[in-house]
Structure formats: structure tokens, C-alpha cells
Amino acid sequence: MGTLSRWRRWWTALLFALVVSGRSIAAPVEAAAIPVVVTIHPLSSIVKAVGGPLVRVETLLPPGASPHTFEPRPAHVRAVAEAQLVVAVGAGLDDWVLAIARSAKDAGILLASEHVIAAGMGRAFDDHEHDDTHGHSHGDIDPHVWLDPMVVKEAIAPAIAEALIQALPEHRRTIESHLQRFQQELDQLDAWIRERLASVGTGAFISYHAAWGYFADRYGLEHAASVAGFPGQEPSARWIAQVVQLARERGIKVVFAEPQLSPKAAETIAREIQGQVLLLDPLGGHGLAGRENYIDLMRYNTEMLVQAFALTQ
Numbered sequence: 204m205g206t207l208s209r210w211r212r213w214w215t216a217l218l219f220a221l222v223v224s225g226r227s228i229a230a231p232v233e234a235a236a237i238p239v240v241v242t243i244h245p246l247s248s249i250v251k252a253v254g255g256p257l258v259r260v261e262t263l264l265p266p267g268a269s270p271h272t273f274e275p276r277p278a279h280v281r282a283v284a285e286a287q288l289v290v291a292v293g294a295g296l297d298d299w300v301l302a303i304a305r306s307a308k309d310a311g312i313l314l315a316s317e318h319v320i321a322a323g324m325g326r327a328f329d330d331h332e333h334d335d336t337h338g339h340s341h342g343d344i345d346p347h348v349w350l351d352p353m354v355v356k357e358a359i360a361p362a363i364a365e366a367l368i369q370a371l372p373e374h375r376r377t378i379e380s381h382l383q384r385f386q387q388e389l390d391q392l393d394a395w396i397r398e399r400l401a402s403v404g405t406g407a408f409i410s411y412h413a414a415w416g417y418f419a420d421r422y423g424l425e426h427a428a429s430v431a432g433f434p435g436q437e438p439s440a441r442w443i444a445q446v447v448q449l450a451r452e453r454g455i456k457v458v459f460a461e462p463q464l465s466p467k468a469a470e471t472i473a474r475e476i477q478g479q480v481l482l483l484d485p486l487g488g489h490g491l492a493g494r495e496n497y498i499d500l501m502r503y504n505t506e507m508l509v510q511a512f513a514l515t516q
């Protein structure tokens with residue numbers, strides 16, 4: 204653990220002590236719920252699973268927005284300034300929050316990817332995943348850490364639990380029991396995903412952007428290509444032609460789009476291979492039925508992949 208992170212914990216604990224001492228007279232338990240701000244929706248679901256009624260979570264990224272193209276507004280800066288804990292992905296995905304959080308000195312920051320790397324579960328982008336994804340190059344850490352349920356179970360959720368215990372030490376047992384229950388749910392999810400994928404035989408797939416490497420590694424899938432090398436920008440005609448050729452060679456009949464990014468290029472490729480476009484959703488969002496909580500979101504994505512593999516020739 205770095206000095207900075209210790210400092211942040213100390214600062215969080217001190218702040219909490221100040222807040223509590225100012226409010227402690229006959230304050231109901233709910234008053235202790237700490238304000239947590241997260242960047243992307245899946246982190247909100249994970250923080251709520253671990254914190255339960257002890258946290259009040261606000262998500263910065265609105266449904267339908269991509270963290271790769273997002274620009275924070277003054278309301279987001281205010282939310283971060285009022286937060287006691289900020290949970291972000293890091294590794295280049297949501298760097299915009301770091302700039303805001305630096306100006307809001309009260310907030311402790313938890314970067315999920317740092318804990319994933321510390322747990323030895325980080326992965327680097329491969330060459331075939333298109334080198335300039337996210338403006339990163341080959342060998343950089345893939346930031347899409349939350350899309351592997353076992354990474355959430357073993358690295359992200361425990362780190363969030365630890366940060367919440369630092370802020371609310373008197374609720375340690377409650378937080379630990381929430382964590383345990385959530386970890387059991389993640390084990391069940393993992394078993395269910397394996398069973399669903401086994402029912403069709405695993406295969407190669409073409410994602411919209413290179414978000415699915417952790418998932419593919421975990422479940423033995425082949426992430427064959429990404430439609431968009433740089434989220435938010437339309438791919439070149441040359442790149443599209445290469446993906447079309449690859450799809451033909453592999454008998455792939457489904458091209459994935461994502462709700463947060465334009466489906467145009469995916470539709471072009473699907474037309475070329477006489478295939479279809481399905482959605483993979485790395486984020487989900489508040490109010491999106493069936494994709495609101497993390498477990499449901501991962502079930503949704505698994506079913507989409509199962510449909511795609513069933514169509515692969």
C-alpha cells in the first residue's frame with residue numbers, strides 16, 4: 204500500500220470523525236450513510252451491494268454515455284466535492300474524475316484497477332485488440348476490470364469493503380457480511396455463466412470496442428476483433444474491411460454494438476457478412492430493465508454471447 208493511499212485513508216477517517224462528531228447527538232443510523240460517488244454504473248451496483256444502507260451512491264456517468272467520451276459538468280464537480288469516497292476504474296478509462304477529485308480535497312479515491320493489479324489480476328491489451336484502443340498501446344493495462352465477475356469478487360468488492368470499513372469502522376461486521384453475501388452471488392453468477400456458455404460451445408466474437416478481454420480470458424472465449432479501435436470515432440474503411448474478412452473466415456454471423464456508442468460501423472459489417480447486430484452492454488444503467496444491477500447486466504451479456512455463438516457457422 205502506498206503512502207498516498209494510507210494518507211487518503213487517514214484523511215477519510217479524520218473527515219468521518221469530524222462529520223460524526225458534528226452530528227452524533229441522537230443521530231439515527233441512516234444519518235451515518237456516507238456519500239459515495241462512482242464514475243460508471245456497474246461500480247454503483249457493487250458499492251451498493253457491499254455498503255447496503257450505509258452508503259448513498261451517486262453515479263456521475265448518465266445512462267447511455269460512454270466513459271471514453273464523457274466530459275464532466277459543474278454538477279459532477281459538486282457531487283465529487285460532497286463525496287466522502289470516490290470510486291473510479293482508473294487505468295485511463297475515467298481519468299477525468301481524477302482532475303475533479305484533486306480539486307475536491309475531501310474525497311478519498313479508490314481506483315479499482317489499482318487493486319486489480321495489486322491482486323495480480325490485471326491484463327494487458329493484446330495486439331489483435333487494436334493497438335490504439337482508448338489511446339493506449341500494446342502492453343498497457345486493460346481498464347475494463349469490472350467485466351470479469353471473479354475480478355469483482357476477489358479484488359474490487361473487497362477493496363470497496365475495506366474503504367467503507369475505514370470510513371465506518373463501527374459497521375465492520377455488517378460490511379463484511381454484505382461482502383460475503385455478494386461474493387456468494389458472484390460465485391453463483393460465475394457457475395451460471397459457465398453453464399450457459401457450455402450449452403452452445405464457446406466461440407469467437409467481434410465486440411464493438413475492446414471491453415471484453417477480461418470476460419473472454421475468464422471463460423475461454425476468443426475476442427476476435429473490435430469494430431471500433433477508438434471509442435467515439437468511426438473506424439476507417441480499411442479496418443472495417445479487415446473485420447469483414449475475419450468474420451467470413453471464422454464463420455461469425457453476429458457483430459456486437461454497444462448502447463453507448465454509434466452502431467453504424469457494426470451495421471455496415473453485419474450487412475457485408477449477411478449477419479446481424481446484437482448488443483453487448485459493458486455499463487448498464489439506472490432504469491434499464493434487466494441491466495440495472497451488476498449481476499443482471501452480466502447475465503444479459505452472457506445471453507447475448509450465447510445467441511451469437513449459436514449462430515456461428
Ligand SMILES: [Zn+2]
Pocket residue numbers: 271347412413414434
Ligand atoms: Zn471501454
